[in-house]
Amino acid sequence: AQSVTQLDSHVSVSEGTPVLLRCNYSSSYSPSLFWYVQHPNKGLQLLLKYTSAATLVKGINGFEAEFKKSETSFHLTKPSAHMSDAAEYFCVVSDYNQGGKLIFGQGTELSVKP
Amino acid sequence: DSGVTQTPKHLITATGQRVTLRCSPRSGDLSVYWYQQSLDQGLQFLIQYYNGEERAKGNILERFSAQQFPDLHSELNLSSLELGDSALYFCASSLAGGRNEQFFGPGTRLTVL
Numbered sequence: 001a002q003s004v005t006q007l008d009s010h011v012s013v014s015e016g017t018p019v020l021l022r023c024n025y026s027s028s029y030s031p032s033l034f035w036y037v038q039h040p041n042k043g044l045q046l047l048l049k050y051t052s053a054a055t056l057v058k059g060i061n062g063f064e065a066e067f068k069k070s071e072t073s074f075h076l077t078k079p080s081a082h083m084s085d086a087a088e089y090f091c092v093v094s095d096y097n098q099g100g101k102l103i104f105g106q107g108t109e110l111s112v113k114p
Numbered sequence: 115d116s117g118v119t120q121t122p123k124h125l126i127t128a129t130g131q132r133v134t135l136r137c138s139p140r141s142g143d144l145s146v147y148w149y150q151q152s153l154d155q156g157l158q159f160l161i162q163y164y165n166g167e168e169r170a171k172g173n174i175l176e177r178f179s180a181q182q183f184p185d186l187h188s189e190l191n192l193s194s195l196e197l198g199d200s201a202l203y204f205c206a207s208s209l210a211g212g213r214n215e216q217f218f219g220p221g222t223r224l225t226v227l
Contacts, residue, residue, distance in 0.1 A: 030212045043116065043204065044218040051213050090157065099170035100211035101147065104157040 002027050004074075006105035014113045019078040021108045023091030024028045026072065032094040033066055033074045034102070039087045047089075050074065061085070085113045117141065118219035120205050126225045132193040135222045139186055145169070146188040147216060148180055148209070152201040155170045163188055164211055196227030 007022040025031055035047040047060025055067045065076045074091060091105040117140035127133055139146050147158040159172035163182035174180075177195075182188045191198060202223050206216035 019116050034215065035185075036218075045116070046204075046215055046217065049215050071155040078211055094213060096212045099162045099164070100145065100208065100216070101159040101170050101172060102149070102206075102215060102216060103159070 002031070002103050004033075004093050004103060004105040006089075006091050006108050008108050009106065010109045010111070012111040012113065013081045015083055016080050019076070019081045019085065019110065021076040021089050021091075021110065023074045023076065023105060024072050025074055025091070025093050027093060029097065032096055033065075033067065034092040034094070035059065035063070035074075035076050036090045036092055036104075037087050038090065038107075044081045044090070047076070081110075081112045083112050083114065086110055092098045116217040116219065118205060118217050119205050119220035120203075120222050122222060123220065124223050124225075126227065127195060128227055129195055129197060131195050131226075132191065133224065135190040135192070135196065135203055135205075135224075137188045137190070137205030137207075137219060139188070139205075140217055143207035143209055144186065145208045145211040145214070145216075146182055146186070147206045148174075148188070148190050149204045149206065150201050151204060151221070153159075157204075160190070162211065169211060192224070197226050200224055200226045 003026045033050040036044045050067045119138045144165045151157045160174040162170040180190045202221045204221045206218045208214040208216045
């Protein structure tokens, strides 16, 4: 069965400092992994995706994630936080053998202090 | 803007009523997914349609049903509404399903009073 676990429900950083949002996955087969972001009262926006090509995946707005099979992790990072990064972030695995439904983690709320 | 549209944005109704949520996928996408986001359950997959046919089902209640029409838009019907059905309902579309990324609409916020 496919699942993801986001290790922190809330992360707080100062503007200009690095961001690390942690995610571990469980998958019966080679996973397709995604990070989505949800700003307050908005829909979900795709940040980046991993589908078994390069293990370091670059996304939008300076975010990137590294797929580590040995650690079953897919952590999201950004070198320097911006106030506009404050949002809810979801680590997601695709159950692509069953139509591609997405299985979401519980989310990590990122706060950015000035 | 993802290219996925959902109407209405907000819906307020009473227990026992029935509502219909509508979704138009991105141009060219054949797959439509419905998800429910609530405070206690998080984001949960409800149902998927591909080119007019049901492809996969999640934890969708029997009171809920969906369909995808020949023009590929989809509707989610919620009946005999209960207070606990209050949630944000998202539609997403993808090219075909499988490993393709999904693009989400802005959601419909349903409030059941």
